[in-house]
Amino acid sequence: MDYKNAALPIDQRISDLLGRMTEQEKIGQLLQMYGWKAYQRNGDGTVQITEPFKQQLRHGGIGSLYGSLRADPWTEVTLETGLSPAEGAAAVNAIQRYVIENTRLGIPILFGEECSHGHMAIGATVFPVPITVGSTWNTDLYREMCRAVAVETRSQGGAATYSPVLDVVRDPRWGRTEETFGEDPYLIGELAVAAMEGLQGDTLDSSDTLIATLKHFAGYGASEGGRNGAPVHMGLRELHEVDLYPFKKAVEAGAWSVMTAYNEIDGVPCTSHRYLLDDVLRNDWGFKGFVITDCGAINMLADGHNTAGSGEEAVAQSLRAGIDMEMSGEMFNKYLANALAKGLIATEELDRAVSRVLEAKFRLGLFDRPYVDPIRAGQVIGSQEHTALARQIAAEGIVMLKNEKSVLPLNPDKVGPIAVIGPNANAPYNQLGDYTSPQPSGNIVTVLEGIARRVGKDNNSILYAPGCRIKGDSREGFQLALEAAAAAEVVVMVVGGSSARDFGEGTIDLRTGASVVTANVWSDMECGEGIDRSTLTLMGVQLELIQEIHKLGKPIVVVYINGRPVAEPWIDEHADAILEAWYPGQEGGNAVADILFGDVNPSGRLTISIPKEVGQLPIHYNARRTRGKRYLETDLKPRYPFGFGLSYTNFAYSNARIEPAIIAPDGEANVYVNITNTGDRDGAEVVQLYVSDMIASVTPVEISLKGFRKIQLKAGETQTVIFTIGTEHLQLIGSDLKPVVEPGEFEIRVGPNSAEGTKLNLQVARNPIL
Numbered sequence: 001m002d003y004k005n006a007a008l009p010i011d012q013r014i015s016d017l018l019g020r021m022t023e024q025e026k027i028g029q030l031l032q033m034y035g036w037k038a039y040q041r042n043g044d045g046t047v048q049i050t051e052p053f054k055q056q057l058r059h060g061g062i063g064s065l066y067g068s069l070r071a072d073p074w075t076e077v078t079l080e081t082g083l084s085p086a087e088g089a090a091a092v093n094a095i096q097r098y099v100i101e102n103t104r105l106g107i108p109i110l111f112g113e114e115c116s117h118g119h120m121a122i123g124a125t126v127f128p129v130p131i132t133v134g135s136t137w138n139t140d141l142y143r144e145m146c147r148a149v150a151v152e153t154r155s156q157g158g159a160a161t162y163s164p165v166l167d168v169v170r171d172p173r174w175g176r177t178e179e180t181f182g183e184d185p186y187l188i189g190e191l192a193v194a195a196m197e198g199l200q201g202d203t204l205d206s207s208d209t210l211i212a213t214l215k216h217f218a219g220y221g222a223s224e225g226g227r228n229g230a231p232v233h234m235g236l237r238e239l240h241e242v243d244l245y246p247f248k249k250a251v252e253a254g255a256w257s258v259m260t261a262y263n264e265i266d267g268v269p270c271t272s273h274r275y276l277l278d279d280v281l282r283n284d285w286g287f288k289g290f291v292i293t294d295c296g297a298i299n300m301l302a303d304g305h306n307t308a309g310s311g312e313e314a315v316a317q318s319l320r321a322g323i324d325m326e327m328s329g330e331m332f333n334k335y336l337a338n339a340l341a342k343g344l345i346a347t348e349e350l351d352r353a354v355s356r357v358l359e360a361k362f363r364l365g366l367f368d369r370p371y372v373d374p375i376r377a378g379q380v381i382g383s384q385e386h387t388a389l390a391r392q393i394a395a396e397g398i399v400m401l402k403n404e405k406s407v408l409p410l411n412p413d414k415v416g417p418i419a420v421i422g423p424n425a426n427a428p429y430n431q432l433g434d435y436t437s438p439q440p441s442g443n444i445v446t447v448l449e450g451i452a453r454r455v456g457k458d459n460n461s462i463l464y465a466p467g468c469r470i471k472g473d474s475r476e477g478f479q480l481a482l483e484a485a486a487a488a489e490v491v492v493m494v495v496g497g498s499s500a501r502d503f504g505e506g507t508i509d510l511r512t513g514a515s516v517v518t519a520n521v522w523s524d525m526e527c528g529e530g531i532d533r534s535t536l537t538l539m540g541v542q543l544e545l546i547q548e549i550h551k552l553g554k555p556i557v558v559v560y561i562n563g564r565p566v567a568e569p570w571i572d573e574h575a576d577a578i579l580e581a582w583y584p585g586q587e588g589g590n591a592v593a594d595i596l597f598g599d600v601n602p603s604g605r606l607t608i609s610i611p612k613e614v615g616q617l618p619i620h621y622n623a624r625r626t627r628g629k630r631y632l633e634t635d636l637k638p639r640y641p642f643g644f645g646l647s648y649t650n651f652a653y654s655n656a657r658i659e660p661a662i663i664a665p666d667g668e669a670n671v672y673v674n675i676t677n678t679g680d681r682d683g684a685e686v687v688q689l690y691v692s693d694m695i696a697s698v699t700p701v702e703i704s705l706k707g708f709r710k711i712q713l714k715a716g717e718t719q720t721v722i723f724t725i726g727t728e729h730l731q732l733i734g735s736d737l738k739p740v741v742e743p744g745e746f747e748i749r750v751g752p753n754s755a756e757g758t759k760l761n762l763q764v765a766r767n768p769i770l
Contacts, residue, residue, distance in 0.1 A: 006368045013367075014358050018351060020105060026354045027336050028061030031329030032112060032292065035068025036075045038095055041083060047091040049098050056333075061103055063357055064110040066295075066327055068092060069121035069156055071437040073501045079438045082122040085156065086378035092157030093371045100370060108366040110357070112213075112292075112327075113158035115149050116165065116179055116435045117585065118390075124152050125386040126444070128585040129433040129563065130165060132397035134181030134607040135582065135645075137686045137710050139194040141393055146198025148386045151208045155377040159364050160211040160257060164195040166246040167216055167261075170618050171226030172608060175531035178433050178499060178563030178583060180221060182607025183620040183642065185242050186705045189249035196253035204256065205365030207372070214250050216261035216294060218276060219243045226617075227532050229262035237698065239265065241733040248285055256289035256360060260323065262297055269305040271297040277322030290324040290356040298323070298331040311335035316344035324353040387587060394584035394591030396684075399604035400646040401578040407490070407555050408577045409598025409648060412454060416489030417461040420448045421481045421549065423470050423524065423542065424561040425492075427508070429500035430470070431561055433583035434528035438503050443586055447494045447559060450589030454597050463488055466508050467545045470498050470524035475541055477510025478548060485549045492596065493549070493575075495542045496562030499528035499583065527563035535614045536567040543568060550574055559592055565610040572612075572639055580606070598648060603684035603710070605645035605753065609638040621754040622701045643688050643705070643753035649679030649715065656750055656758040658725075662765055665741040668726040669762055673750045675721055677713035686710050689723045690754060692747040696732055703754060723750070730764060 002008055003017035018026075033056065039047040056062055069088045071077035083091055092111055100106040114120040117127045125148065127133075133142050146164075153161060165179045166188055181188045192214070201209040219239060223230040234243070247258070258281065261270040270276060271293055281287045301307050301314040308314035315331050316339045326332040339345045361367060380386075400408070410418070424430045428444035445453075452462050467481035468474060485491045506515055507522045525531060526539050537543070547570065550556060557577040560566055561584070571578065579602075584591050594600040611619045612634055621642035630636055656673040663669050675685055689707035693700040706729040709721050730746060731739040743764045751757020 004367065010359060010362045013362055014355050017105065017107070017358060018355060021354070023337065023340065024060030025105065026350055027332060029063035029107065029354050029357050030325050030332050030336070031062050032064035032066050032325055032327045033062050033329045035065030035111065036070060036077055038065055038068065039091060041081055045083065045087040047094055049095065057099065057103055061107065062109065062329070064112055064325060065095070066112050067114060067120070068095065068111055069158065070114055071122050072120065073503065078504070079122060079440060082438070084378070085123045085381035086374040088121055089156040089372050089374035089377035093374070096157065096370050108361060108370045110160060110361055110364070110366065111158050112160040112162065113153050114435050115153055115161035116163045117433060118149060119153040119156070119158065120435055120437050121156065122437055123382045124437065125382050125390055126432050126436060126439070126586040127390045128394045128397055128588070129178045129583040130181050131178050131563070131607065132582040132584055133393060134187065134191060135399055135604040136393060136396040137605050137708055138396055139190050141396060142191055143194040143198040145389060145393060146195050147208070148389055150199045150201070150210050152381045152386070154207055154210050155372060155380050157372045158210060159366065160213060161199060162213045162215060162259060164192060164212065164214065165216070166192050166214055166250065167221030168243050168246070169608060170222040170620060172564045173226035173533045173536060173614070173617070174221065174223065174564070175228060175527050175533070176529055177608070178527060183609065184607065184622065184705050185245040187607060187708070188246040192246045192250035193253045196250055196255055200254060200256065204363045205369070211256045211360060211364065213257040213259050213292065214247050214255050215259035217247060217258050217270060218261060219265050219270070220261035220263055223263055228530050232263050232265045234265060236737055237733050237735065240737055244280065251281070251285045251287050256363070258287065258289065258291050260291065260293055260297060262294055262300065264305055269301055269307060271323065272301055272307060272317040272321045274321040282322065290360055291322055292325040293318065293323055293327050295327045298326055312339040312342060312344055315339050319345055319353060320349055324356045390585050391587035391590050394581070394588050395594045395600045397582065397584065397604045398591060398595050398602055399580040399606055400595070400602040401580055401640055402572070402575060403577045403646055405576065408557065408596060410490065410596050412597055417463055417487055418451060418455070419463045419465070419484040419488035419491045420451055420494065421465050421467050421484060421491060422494035423466050423468055424496050425464060425466065425494040426513070427498070429503055429505065430498040430524065431584055431588040432500065432586065433563055434499040439586070445587055445589035447492070447561070447589045447592045450591070450593035451492065451596065453590065454593040464513055466510055466513050468510065468541050469508070469522060470526060470542070471540045472522070473541055474510060478545060480511060480513065481545060482548060482552070485552050485554055488554060490555045490557065491549055492557045492559060493546055494559045494561060495538060495546065496560040496566065497527045497539070497564070498524040499531070499563050500525060536565055536611070538566060538568055543570065546571060557596070561588070565608060567611050567613055567639065569612060601648045601681055601683040602646065603686065605643050605686045606640055607642065609642045610640040612639045622704050624699050625702050626699055641753050641755040643686070644755070645686070647683045647685070649677055649681040649683040651685045651713070651752065652676045652678045653751060653758055656760060658748060658760045658762055661761065662763040665743060665764055665766070666727055668724055671723040671725060671748055671750060671760065673721050673758070674718055675711065675713065676718040677715055680715050682712070682714045684710055684712050685752065687721045688751060688753060688757070690749040690757065691725070691729055692749070693730070693732060693742070694745040694747060696742055696744070698732065698735055700732065703749065705754070725762065
């Protein structure tokens with residue numbers, strides 16, 4: 001059997017295997033079933049294969065399993081019922097061995113796992129969420145994180161991850177904002193390339209790499225009103241210029257899987273969008289991998305989008321458009337055979353999809369090395385090295401928005417009692433974001449714990465009170481909070497939001513601050529998948545709590561722990577310092593303390609514009625020049641612009657120049673600028689380059705990010721940063737949907753954020769005299 005011969009070319013092995021398969025076996029390869037339902041845990045940590053799984057194998061097989069090691073309230077896998085890192089690897093081996101030894105052709109399973117900010121399995125490292133990662137503006141650091149995620153996941157047998165999320169956010173009320181890198185396609189594209197290099201590496205058949213799945217294709221972050229899965233109203237030209245750009249960059253970098261989005265674009269569901277999946281993705285971009293749906297997306301064609309009148313029509317629409325695998329497998333399993341029998345799908349179309357899935361398995365080396373080493377899994381998952389990396393990413397991703405009178409950094413040797421107050425001060429799961437597994441006690445460092453560790457565990461000058469909850473109008477914790485604040489020299493208010501689902505951790509007694517177990521669990525979840533909001537203000541009575549404490553006249557440092565921007569004008573005006581920490585992961589408390597006490601100089605920069613109020617939305621920085629008139633009540637400027645962030649030192653820009661100042665449409669120019677650290681502390685600056693096309697054949701955006709460098713400078717040090725500008729940075733998508741560099745004048749801006757910088761002129765001439 002040629003398909004078992006590792007010495008033969010992959011194409012030959014696929015052809016041989018495909019020729020041996022029955023129709024039911026082919027259909028089976030396109031099914032991705034729920035992996036946690038394939039086994040039951042025994043008391044000794046081993047697993048037993050379930051009967052429904054065995055029946056499905058006898059019916060025609062299964063190509064892939066989703067979330068076999070996923071643990072969370074949805075899967076109902078807990079710390080008690082779940083598997084340790086080594087046990088998880090052994091369980092995946094057991095399932096794989098059963099499949100190979102008990103099916104006619106022995107085709108291995110492709111195990112797909114959620115890894116948005118770490119493998120969603122018990123014991124795995126919980127890194128900061130992507131919006132925090134984006135705020136680091138550090139592609140090298142993200143590449144390192146992706147390598148760590150790949151190592152942890154593949155060590156347990158996971159061979160595909162459903163990340164990175166490349167959606168461009170247009171309305172941050174969307175609950176999945178936390179899963180994105182922000183509002184700019186160029187920055188997202190650079191991070192997408194880093195993800196491909198970190199997750200997929202040089203080869204897929206390695207113990208340290210896995211397939212990356214780009215999601216959600218496409219336009220998912222531009223939904224109507226920021227509501228999850230709502231329609232997207234966007235022309236094809238803007239779609240290509242903005243939302244498709246990061247996906248194209250990732251495909252060019254070698255991505256092997258793409259996941260379609262739930263939404264429709266101008267009435268066409270992405271799950272059956274032949275133009276996107278066939279014309280653009282495969283024919284124009286040359287994508288060679290396989291396309292998978294999001295969970296339940298094919299069902300929506302018949303019940304939601306209503307573009308299909310039956311299950312057979314729904315599966316036919318999706319498969320013919322370019323879908324190769326269905327997450328959940330429900331519709332393909334029920335209706336694909338009937339659709340073939342009715343002639344709605346041709347055998348050649350089925351074979352095409354099966355071949356793509358098989359190629360991925362061959363490239364991963366699953367046919368030749370299907371098993372993993374449980375001992376290694378126990379060693380690499382949650383390692384100290386990965387924990388330290390999580391702390392560094394969290395610290396670099398924290399954005400300092402305000403620091404009046406240099407209230408920060410705090411001096412632990414001089415500052416008096418510190419009051420740490422707020423619903424997120426000591427709430428472990430609120431730091432982690434959505435798509436997070438259950439955590440053992442002590443695995444998450446809260447802000448309260450991080451501050452206590454920094455000033456000394458035996459220091460009794462740390463005063464704590466939760467004050468209130470994220471949601472709800474209870475003020476019964478105000479008194480304790482006010483007493484703590486009154487006795488303190490400085491108040492650290494840790495407020496924001498929560499994407500924490502119910503992990504059975506009980507709740508907080510607001511009167512004492514103690515964690516209590518109760519049958520009536522209080523949910524503070526106000527962000528995450530499917531949790532969209534109509535406003536961006538703090539929920540509950542958080543603002544009122546801050547206002548009451550402010551009356552005491554103590555310095556107030558606000559730390560936001562949240563998954564989307566907060567628009568609270570009163571806090572912007574009255575807080576002495578503001579840190580935006582997003583969901584900083586398991587080491588978030590240590591990272592916040594690193595910033596508060598100056599052990600780390602803040603270097604995070606916003607990747608999403610923060611409005612003064614929600615009525616300004618949409619307010620992304622790269623809007624069209626014809627953005628319209630201002631509102632009666634306010635202007636169109638954000639409270640904090642894209643790219644903004646403060647430091648404990650200062651940076652001066654000088655001697656900015658461009659050479660040459662005139663180039664051909666296919667030419668290049670270099671932009672030079674000197675950056676000097678003029679303060680007395682070492683620090684990092686994110687140097688940003690923006691391009692404005694002054695006159696174009698289509699309405700241009702006002703400015704577009706086209707380059708950035710994160711540089712480290714010692715106090716007093718100067719460094720020259722060089723950007724090269726070429727076709728990729730100057731082109732636009734024309735009315736014919738083709739990229740083109742149009743001759744004319746371009747304004748180049750280099751500076752610390754999208755609202756500041758030195759302007760330079762560049763001329764693109766048809767026949768320049770060089």
